[in-house]
Amino acid sequence: MHEMSLAEGILQLLEDAARREGFGKVRTVFLEIGRLSSVQPEAMAFCFDAVVRGSLAEGARLEIIDVPGTGHCLDCGRDTELDEVYDPCQHCGAVPVQVTGGTVMRVKELDVE
Amino acid sequence: MCTTCGCSEGETKIDGHEIGDRPRFSYAPKAKKVTAVTAAEAEKHGLPPISHSHAPGVPQSRRVQIEQDILAKNDAYARENRAFLTGRRVFALNLVSSPGSGKTTLLVKTIEALKGKAAVAVIEGDQQTSQDAERIRATGAPAIQINTGKGCHLDAHMVGHAIHQIDPAERSLLMIENVGNLVCPAAFDLGEAHKVVVLSVTEGEDKPIKYPDMFRAASLMLLNKCDLLPHLDFDVELAIDYARRVNPAIEVIRVSAKTGEGMGDWLAWLERGSAKG
Numbered sequence: 001m002h003e004m005s006l007a008e009g010i011l012q013l014l015e016d017a018a019r020r021e022g023f024g025k026v027r028t029v030f031l032e033i034g035r036l037s038s039v040q041p042e043a044m045a046f047c048f049d050a051v052v053r054g055s056l057a058e059g060a061r062l063e064i065i066d067v068p069g070t071g072h073c074l075d076c077g078r079d080t081e082l083d084e085v086y087d088p089c090q091h092c093g094a095v096p097v098q099v100t101g102g103t104v105m106r107v108k109e110l111d112v113e
Numbered sequence: 114m115c116t117t118c119g120c121s122e123g124e125t126k127i128d129g130h131e132i133g134d135r136p137r138f139s140y141a142p143k144a145k146k147v148t149a150v151t152a153a154e155a156e157k158h159g160l161p162p163i164s165h166s167h168a169p170g171v172p173q174s175r176r177v178q179i180e181q182d183i184l185a186k187n188d189a190y191a192r193e194n195r196a197f198l199t200g201r202r203v204f205a206l207n208l209v210s211s212p213g214s215g216k217t218t219l220l221v222k223t224i225e226a227l228k229g230k231a232a233v234a235v236i237e238g239d240q241q242t243s244q245d246a247e248r249i250r251a252t253g254a255p256a257i258q259i260n261t262g263k264g265c266h267l268d269a270h271m272v273g274h275a276i277h278q279i280d281p282a283e284r285s286l287l288m289i290e291n292v293g294n295l296v297c298p299a300a301f302d303l304g305e306a307h308k309v310v311v312l313s314v315t316e317g318e319d320k321p322i323k324y325p326d327m328f329r330a331a332s333l334m335l336l337n338k339c340d341l342l343p344h345l346d347f348d349v350e351l352a353i354d355y356a357r358r359v360n361p362a363i364e365v366i367r368v369s370a371k372t373g374e375g376m377g378d379w380l381a382w383l384e385r386g387s388a389k390g
Contacts, residue, residue, distance in 0.1 A: 002265055002266055002296065002297035002300060002301075005187075005264070005266070005268065005297075005301075006183050006184070006300075009183045009184060009185070009186055009187065010183050012186050013179065013181050013183065013185065013186075017177060017179055021177050023175075023177065027174050031183075038296070038297075038299055038300045038326045074361075084322075084325060085325045085326075085329055085359050086322050086325055086355075086358040086359045095358050096357065096358050096359070096360075096361045098361075099329075104182075105182060105183045105184065105300075106180065106181060106182050106183065107179045107180075107181050107182075107183060108178075108179060108180060109176055109177060109178050109179055109180075110176065110177045110179055111174050111175070111176055111177075112174060112175060112176075112177050113173060113174040113175070
């Protein structure tokens with residue numbers, strides 16, 4: 001359940017941002033989660049709700065933005081989509097494919113009041 | 114609570130003491146407790162004005178750009194650890210695997226083989242007990258036990274405290290044995306030079322594609338318990354092929370901590386890494 005520590009990391013980011021930007025309550029958190037990251041969106045949503053209880057983000061909505069996995073084929077030189085890091089190139093079937101995107105775990109923006 | 118960086122780590126304990134009993138690096142940032150900022154306070158500190166609602170009962174909201182990685186805090190601590198370790202030319206490794214792969218036995222044999230050649234210090238991570246640290250101390254090497262309580266991985270913050278406490282010598286080797294878990298430790302940089310994943314041949318050869326994050330994060334895969342291969346159906350080439358599918362650059366060394374097979378290659382890898390550091 002490393003999602004619990006990651007959710008605590010999100011709360012720390014929110015508290016830092018509150019101090020920096022001068023807001024007192026978070027309504028919505030927009031979170032980018034790559035399909036190749038080590039985060040399970042459902043587990044993250046569950047942990048987030050638990051972690052923010054009693055904080056400036058209590059009851060906040062968590063909007064998870066799905067970021068597809070992408071890679072570059074070292075064989076045919078084309079870009080390809082990846083559901084897993086070990087997927088073959090969708091054009092020529094070669095493995096391995098160099099991962100170029102979809103590993104992100106990032107707080108993108110917030111709705112605050 | 115920690116008197117230096119103001120941290121409170123819940124159930125985490127280092128050698129049986131709560132994490133805050135001893136200071137971390139003296140330059141660690143002080144964590145501040147955040148409370149809601151009032152309009153008057155915001156004005157006083159030169160913060161942007163807090164808008165008020167014109168529709169009673171419906172507070173006005175605004176959008177704030179953040180664009181920050183959720184591991185930013187851990188990564189900042191990891192950078193601090195890395196700066197400290199490279200400053201002392203300490204070659205630090207983060208050993209990861211599932212429980213029971215033989216990490217501790219491998220460490221004990223490694224320390225014995227390096228006796229008189231290189232100083233080794235060990236940070237042990239487990240949910241409970243100090244048994245692993247005691248096994249390491251029996252070799253004469255210094256060891257510190259981190260108990261993560263309910264936690265499933267080590268993070269850079271708790272490891273920073275342990276590094277400060279173990280105070281590794283210049284040009285020594287620091288082995289951080291992570292909690293036995295092939296999932297969570299993959300995401301947490303501790304400030305190490307490399308992650309080393311230990312896969313024992315009594316496990317399935319498909320572990321690298323079942324737990325790709327970990328094999329992707331590692332620089333080296335140690336295939337351990339190779340003395341048992343004659344008794345097993347484990348396909349070594351297939352295991353290596355799977356590992357390279359998720360991480361084309363991963364190096365592989367076959368070892369047996371029990372018989373000593375392959376230990377020369379592993380020690381040579383350590384020596385090359387230490388020399389670079």
